[in-house]
Amino acid sequence: MSIFNLKNYLGGNESNKIYLGDKVITDVQLGGPGPSGDADADAYILAVTTAGGTLSAGEETAIQTLFTETKAAGVYTKLTRMYPLAGGVQASHAINALNPGTNNLVFNGTWSHSNATGSRPNGTTNDYANIGVLGVGGDGLIGNNYHHSLYLTAAKTTTNFEYDLGGGSDGATEVILESTSYRYSRISRGDNSQEYQNPPSSTSGFFANSSQDPGFTLMIRTIQTARSFGITWSLPTVDTYLGARLFNGTVDVPATATYGFLTFGTYLDSTELGDFETAINTF
Numbered sequence: 001m002s003i004f005n006l007k008n009y010l011g012g013n014e015s016n017k018i019y020l021g022d023k024v025i026t027d028v029q030l031g032g033p034g035p036s037g038d039a040d041a042d043a044y045i046l047a048v049t050t051a052g053g054t055l056s057a058g059e060e061t062a063i064q065t066l067f068t069e070t071k072a073a074g075v076y077t078k079l080t081r082m083y084p085l086a087g088g089v090q091a092s093h094a095i096n097a098l099n100p101g102t103n104n105l106v107f108n109g110t111w112s113h114s115n116a117t118g119s120r121p122n123g124t125t126n127d128y129a130n131i132g133v134l135g136v137g138g139d140g141l142i143g144n145n146y147h148h149s150l151y152l153t154a155a156k157t158t159t160n161f162e163y164d165l166g167g168g169s170d171g172a173t174e175v176i177l178e179s180t181s182y183r184y185s186r187i188s189r190g191d192n193s194q195e196y197q198n199p200p201s202s203t204s205g206f207f208a209n210s211s212q213d214p215g216f217t218l219m220i221r222t223i224q225t226a227r228s229f230g231i232t233w234s235l236p237t238v239d240t241y242l243g244a245r246l247f248n249g250t251v252d253v254p255a256t257a258t259y260g261f262l263t264f265g266t267y268l269d270s271t272e273l274g275d276f277e278t279a280i281n282t283f
Helices: 003-010 039-050 057-072 270-282
Strands: 015-020 023-029 079-083 106-108 112-114 118-120 128-132 145-154 162-168 174-179 183-187 205-212 215-220 223-228 240-242 245-247 250-252 258-265
Touching: 039 057, 057 270, 145 162, 145 174, 145 270, 205 270, 240 245
Parallel strands: 162 245
Antiparallel strands: 015 023, 079 258, 106 128, 112 118, 118 258, 128 240, 145 205, 145 258, 162 174, 162 240, 174 183, 205 215, 215 223, 245 250
């Protein structure tokens, strides 16, 4: 139970002393208005603990810092979904921190969940998390004003071709973040062209795709590559999955990486991407 929940559970405003024999060793204040941090962070912390997640005082502080730094960088208002995967259990990892209870992840199969590292699918087509629709009928995002970011706390455990993020269909648009010997993100394209950049080391860390017609930026652990490519399509109107791809109604190309953070939203410029990565790394 977090300090915030403990205070509210016990109620009152009196001072409560803890004794060792007849000696007072500390004086604990119970009750009061609750935490004095960011209100949106407070709401997320409460949702995590209510869902059965466990947060230390340091982890609660890290969440507060995440929210305040993201807002200070001008990124927060450009997010439509944010999944910090905190608390160590499936129900808390599912929570959309921007609006808990709305657009939460829906896990399927047997995932491994950890408070230290996040969530990991086990490499079968039964293991995925449904993110829902990002385009028309969902968040209403479009290809020329869009970003997704994903932080991998551990790289994939196989040499297989894997999709960390995927959704689409033949002859339509597609959202992809791929694990191979390189990484690339493809969004909202009808011609199957691909933009990618070789990572400087193993495929873990921060990855982002941010597009604004005609610009297109891939970011891999502070390495940003601007691509000149017109993006005018809408995003897919089908569900997008984490840990696999939903393509033509079939789940395929399952993943084995460990995910620690996921966001979606509108375009982030190079400065915003850099500031956002710093905030996530701190978190």
